[in-house]
Structures are given as C-alpha cells and as structure tokens.
Amino acid sequence: MRANHSDIGVSRHRAIAGLLACAAAFIVPAAPLHADEPFRLCADPTNLPFSSDSGSQPGFYVEIGQALAQALGRPIAYDWYKSYFGKRTVRVTLLGKQCDAMIGLPRSEDFMGPAVIFSSTVAKEGYALVAAKGEALGGIEALRGKRVAVQFASTPQNLLASRDDIQKVTVLSPEEGMQALDQGRADVAFIWGPVAGWLNKTSYNDRYQIELTEGEGLSWDAAIGFAKTSTELRDRVDAVLPQLRNTIGELAVKYGLPTGEPVRFGAVPAGTTTGTGTGAGVVQIANVVATETKGDAAAPGAEAAGAGKEIFNGTCAHCHGPDAIQSERKIDLRLLRHRYGDEMREKYWTTVHEGRPAKGMPAWKEVFTDDQFDSIFSFLLTVQSESND
C-alpha cells in the first residue's frame, strides 16, 4: 500500500518535470505531496540510550527521529524491531519497506551498499575510556601500568592483547566493565561508549569521565540509513539536518553519550582474533553496532550465554561436543571466529537456520526462536579459540 502511494508520488513528480522540460528532475517535491504520510522510523524497543518504546525516555535516536519528523512536517510512526543481528534487521525492516529510516547505522558504502544509502553524519560512536575524573587518558601510553577492563572479544581487547605493560581485566559486558571500575578491580574501563555514558549517568552519579577513542574499529560515523530507492527522502533529511545540530548535541548530553574530541589510538594489529584485516573494519563495526549497543536484557552477556549453553548442551552437543569441546576440526564450533572472522555471525545465523542437510547439519529454524539462537551464539562467543588442541 505504502509503496504504491509513494510510487504514484514519484511518477507524478516525473510527469511535472517532463512538462517543464527542463533539468529539474532532481528537485525535491514540495512538502504537501507527502505531508500527511508518517515518517516511519525503525527502532529497537529496548536499546537505551539509543532507543526505547517508553514514551518518557525514548532515547537518542528516537528523539532525533521525532525532531526530524517535525522538521519535515510529517507525523512520526515506529516500527519496533529487536536489532540483534544488524544486517539481517536492516534487510527485514528498512529494505523490506516496513519503515523509511533507521538511525545510527555506520556511514559506509561497505555497510550493505549499494542497497542502503545514508544521510550525512549524525554522531560519532564507539569505544571509550572511562576513568575517575581528572585522570589523564591521552592514548595507549597513558594506560601503561594500569589495570584496564576490556570486553571479551572486543576491539579494545585485541588492541591491548600484545601489551605486557598493560594489565587486562576481561569482562563480558560494558556493565561489568563499569562494575570493575566501581569495585576497584580496574583503573580504567575501555568499553562501548554509549552504554558506559548511559550507566555513568543513570547508575553512577556522573562520577566518571568518558572519552571517545578513534582508530581502526574503535569508532565510526553514525548516520541515518535509507533504502536506495529513498534518495528523495534522504535528500530532504540532509537538507534539514543542519538546523538540528544543536538539538542533536543537547540530546547527546541528555543521554550521556561521550562528546568532545576523541583520543587517537594506533591500528589494531592484523591477524588478531576478530580477524580485523584490510577492509574488515567496517563489517566488524556493523557487528559491534548490532551486538554491543545492547545495554540491557538482550545483551550477549553472562545471562544469555548461560541460557545458550543449556540449549547447546541439550541439543547441539551430541554432534558438536559438550560445551562445544570437539576434537574434530570440521565441526569444532570454537573455531568459528578463527574460520570466519567478521563473517562469523552471518555464517552462524545462516547455518543454524537453514542447516547443511547434505552434510549432516540439520536446519533449526522451526525449532528455536531468534532469541534462543542469539543466546546460543552468546555462549559460542565465550568459547572461541585459535586452535582446537
């Protein structure tokens, strides 16, 4: 229905442009053409500080969406969708035309281009250094001799892996990173910035300073994503974004997002566990966006991993080994990251859904829910290794 409606709009526009017989094909149609059509935003209902379906605390992206809709003179509508698997979610919602825009995608051609197009940058997001106020945190050398909390299998963990002079405290979630800091088990937490900022604001009385970092796989420009057929809407959004700069800045502060100049870090050494080779950075970013923005219930943290382990040992273990310990390399799921690097999630997702019937791996999509697949994956994340001996 909706698609037809806007198709009509576009062809009417073309007809007028043709009548005028001038090079006006790229002129954005006047507002009344779409004025009563809602601006449909895809958002995760449980992903604060970014988005939430709670009216009183809607989140950074949702409030940006509201400001945008207002600037465009259109009512807003939401398509709530749990966004655990980044690209898959984009495919189902945005490219499936359930919504018009998705805020917070990594602004890069490598992220599902050319199917997805982007607005100009809305915010810079990434990993941040969190420490007591007044502590100097100017880059990697300043971390020497310190105990630094890093999340398991994250870019910061890789980055610090080869540094003997920096003591790593491994945690399973940003929440746990903040706790390590609070309980004096770490001097600095090098964790996912938005969640750190949000917790600092909501649970720690703004006690910590938080500095965004910059470097390969550490931070990126977040923008608004649209389906490639939505160039007209994208151009209109780009036209109003400059007037929303102040609002967006205020919202960043409201939701505790790290602002200010990022601290620069060197490149992640090649061949590390997440396979950050050339060009892989952005894919990893996409995965990070999908998984590590989760600050709460759906986080791939200890709880989900525990539930996943139970399912795994109940169903998958008789082929893949109890706790995924398996000496036959081909079916050793501890090697998923080693084998697929940044593609690990996609491979996992396709394989468990569709199976590989010809090779003895059943399809499980009729058996488990997506949440259950998520939790099995969280469990598998905790057992990844470079070799199976």
Ligand code: HEC
């Ligand atoms: C009946 C035996 C069997 C069961 C049960 C089983 N698998 Fe598999 N699985 C296999 C086999 C065999 C392969 C290797 C297929 C191949 O050679 O490509 C495989 C492959 C996989 C792969 C891809 C591995 C890779 O490196 O490409 C994943 C992921 C996976 N299984 C996950 C699971 C999960 C999760 C479960 C439980 C819900 C499960 N499997 C249950 C037999 C099984």
